[in-house]
Amino acid sequence: MAQSLHLKAVGANEVDTSLLNSLDYQQTFNDFNSLEIEVNSIANSLTHLGYLESKFVHLNKENDSSFVAKYILGDRYLRARIHFDRSFNPKIIKLISNTITDDYFEVEVNSLEASLKTLNAEIANTGDPFSTLQLTNIKKEEGVLYADLKIVEQQQRTIDTIIVKGYEKFPKSYVKRYLKIKSKQVFNLNTIREKTEVLENLQFAAQIKDPEVLFTKDSTLLYIYLEKLKSNTFDGFLGFGTNTETDKLEFDGYLNLNLVNNLNYGESLRLVYKSDESEQKTFDVKTKLPYLLGSPIGMQLGLNIFKKDSSFVTTTQFAKLDYQFDSKNSMALGINTQASTNLLDNPILTINDFKSTFYNLSYNHTRPQRYDKLFPVNFLFDISGGMGKRTIENIGQSQTKFELNTFKIVNLNLRNSFYGQVSASVLNSDTYVENELFRFGGINSIRGFEENSLTANLYAVFNTEYRYRVSNSLYVNSIVDLAYYENQLLDIRSKLIGLGFGFGILTQAGLFKLNYSNGSSENQAIKLSNSKIHISLSATF
Template sequence: MHLKINGATEYETSVIDSLNYSKIHKDFASVKFELDSVQKILYKKGFIENELANLEKVDDSTFNAQFLLKNKFNTIYIYYNKEDIDVSTLKFISKNVFDNYFELKFTDIENGLKYINAKFSEKGFPFSKLRLSNIRLTDDVNLEAELTTESSEQKRIINNIVIKGYEKFPKSYVKRYLKIKPSQVFNLKKVQNKTEQLNNLNFANEVKPPEVLFLKDSTILYLYLEKTKSNAFDGFLGFGTNEDTNKLEFDGYLNLNLTNNLNYGESFRLLYKSDENDQKTFEVDMSLPYLFKSPVGIDLLLRIFKRDSSFTTTNQSAKLHYQINAKHKVFAGLVSTESNNLLTQNFSPNIADFKTQHFNVAYQFLRPQSNNLLFPLKTKFYLETSFGNRKSSRDTERQSQFVIDAFKIFSLNKKNSMYFRLNGASLVSKNYFENELFRFGGINSIRGFEENSLFSNLYGLINTEYRYQLNNYIFIHSIIDAAYFENKLINTKEKLFGYGFGFGILTKAGLFRFNYANGKVENSTFNISNSKIHLSLTTNF
């Protein structure tokens, strides 16, 4: 059926045509519904006196309708009570707010009243009602009315929080992480925004939005959660040709992460790494959030590094952390380092016994993207600084140290993205020992070089990848890395580059990754024998 709507004049017809109403309909009921919709839109535009003057059936499939729009009202002056409504609220929706009334364009009435009502709800009155009463003419194009508010006398507060699905969910996370607690003024919008942050946790997520049970004298909030697989086993195997012996050499690591197994939100990590250069690393760290239900948690770490028969270095740290919100966290604590020279013959003057005590502060920002299985973390920024003293048999040296690790994924579209990572560290001291320098190189720093084969007192590197997702489970990527480092012990300054490609496949066993990269020093020739292949598998359980 065809519908044509006209006005009383050409102007009124043009106003109606600008509404882009539907002209084709399947039956007469649809025609009637469209006419009702057009009339409601005209009300909102200020034609509050409009009326359907005529509906004529021209033939079996054609209807002509005529609306009389009459006067268009532009502005309404709304009188209010200062004790009921804050002036600051009114200034958000109106440019002209006075002591006892404010002005609104007719087209803004509905949204304006919704905003005011939402503010009432945020203050703990979810059942508040607003209406305009005593509406009267000011002149031919303006109206005035009184704003009447209705709300319960008792302000609604959250009396109890009930968790469904994952009853053992750590209660401290509700109070400290989500910042939802009993006796808090009930605000459904804020509650919904806060519970969405549960998806940022790696051990729980929200099954469905929260629900509220309103009783006569209490308000009960229901959260629907589920426990997720949060333990991870990560390992990689790397191999390449030794430049001196031309033999194939292997390196790799095993990394075990256990999270929330005690339903406390705790995490435990165990790392063992063996490098091509006869270097071994053992590391264990633990994070305990919200100690004694306080907003403060503690991080403990022990790291032991052994380089062949040259030296061993042991790092111990204890840090307190405070979770500002779901994305921001700050740290402060102490870091202790002890290193021992194992050389009894062929003594190296650059390796010495020493002990350090550093005070440490750090800041961390994380932004997850829980809807992406391949890349669950979109942004990371970690900045750390420490300062203290190093004691050795030679002297006592004042030192400071800076570390930065940041990356971001820029999504070009659903399949294409760019990955950029910045990583660097600096140790500031008058003199240096070889066994206190930073060690980098390999799959987690600049690819195409042996694991931890580069020593420096200052380094900075950039990792870049262009990623293309074939589907939700497979992606391919490029590798272009660059690094700069300084080693004042041997007066070396170098620029390094790594090139290659890789791919990742999300299987039932976990995320399998393959990287092929070739590393070179500035002004050196490309040598395919310097290429490194890295295989890794990350499994969640």
């Protein structure tokens, strides 16, 4: 069995020896090489503590297994005063020192090495990754270390080439406009890493590892590693309830198809077909084309056709130009036109043929909830307002319209959360016709009511859910919905409430949700026969 070696460190006097013992150095070793490494480590520790004049004197062997290392400590220096010239950026010095003047800063000697490393890293982030710092004209007076700080600069680096690996067809406009990474941009790896983190907000791509850089003699190549994600969704629900007039079971439902980035352009297409239990049919198609010709401007187009049994049909078209400020904020300016036709053989006063044109301004803020497949969006704020004119039989009527949709998830802990959503719309006009009013009610507004069964020129809906996450793929939730609406055409002002419960489960086919809810208006008793069950499945492919 090999014999252990022992080390003892001593100073020039008892005080110095006591200080060496306080370093808590290693004293037992399996071989002489490890012992020598510790002897050098003790010398480095003394320097870091401010004993800048300390010296290792010798290593004496007392017997076959014991060694004594002797050191001279000298004076201790606690503070370092480092002078710099005016070309040095004083802002980064604030990261390491609280004592700063126009031409010097002070730090503790034991943190000097770490402070210089921090400064060097910040200088590298400004586009000069090969720069180094040097201390010159070093002096020691009365316990203070004096030195001049010198930057040995290399040629500033800029990004010359951006290479996407893994998903080579990733839209180039998203690198430039969404990530805001461009060629000839000053190289800063930390900033680049921060910018690529916003990829988590995209539906169709994800970062698989941190970006890397390759330096050659005269160029800088940036590598971004991505993968393409399945982002198309197919969503539908089936609802059924008892008709209070016929006592028969009635069904309603819709199909919602979202196609995202199939052309590797970042584009999206949404197609909705809905058939309601009140013989209402809706066809809705919207498309979004981001970063037209590589510019920060995008375009949105849409068509909506709504048919109310045999009463009327309304066609709505819109076009918008949007500007994406960053990954979370955008603003759009657009035009919206409507044309409605009365289908009744015997016309009534509340339904009329009309045409209208609105000019709209909207703002959208979206904040994702990372790594959460059940609830991918944490906060949404979408607001729009418009001014326009409606024409009936060549008689014009000025109108204004405001719409708001916002929701927020408050995470109480890993399992419990609270969801709140507000949806509101206002149409201001001197006169109204039924076929221009807002329609709401059902699974996507106030639950417990038939789909689009309520009409209003003003309404506000407050949806709430308390959610308990049973696992990463299953949750249960309560339903408490409140609403207020006005219909000046029928002189109605009413408050509504919807109560119920539901659950959602993430399956291989997609997110399956079931909600049971019951709705009633004020001064109306809740009847179980009015309950609604809504089933939906959102599949990703």
